[in-house]
Amino acid sequence: MKDRAHRLRQVHGDFHPWNILFRQGTNFTVPDRARGEWGDPADDVTSLTMNYLFFSLQRFGDIDGPLGALFQRFWTRYLDASGDRELLEVAAPFFAFRGLVMAHPIWYPRLPRDVRRKLLAFVEAVLAAPAFDPARAADSTTSSINIGFAREPRGLSPEDGWFRT
Secondary structure, eight states: GGGGGGGGOOOOSSSSSSOOOEEETTTEEEEOOSOOOOOOHHHHHOOOOHHHHHHHHHHHHHSSSHHHHHHEEEEHHHHHHHTTTHHHHHHHHHHHHHHHHHHHHTTTTTTOOOHHHHHHHHHHHHHHHSOOOOOTTOTSSSSSSSSTTSSSSSEEEEEEEESOO
């Protein structure tokens, strides 16, 4: 990221559905800015799109249904409108941060183990790839998000010793 200072923009830092308040039509507010004013737009984009993934996993067990469609639609429209294809090359650490927060039992203690496993498999897959590919992430032919991984991530639940108090 050090060699990509040209990507520095004003960002929100905690962009998720509960921080987008619609009034009427396209009139909206985005409250609750976090962590700082400046960063890479990938932080906000991955933060928002991780919510489609998160809720789709809980509802459908995969990136599927209307949330999977929203995930794909968002990425297609964002990339078409912004032209920022470089974002796909820098998205991994931002996905990793969000995925680890969402998979962590302190923040989501009732999250099913299978959803934690899939979130962490997604993070591992994104970190292993040279660039993020939204179409591959939402591949409906797979039964899980273990994209390109022969094994499950280790230590995914408090029972596995992943989290100790």
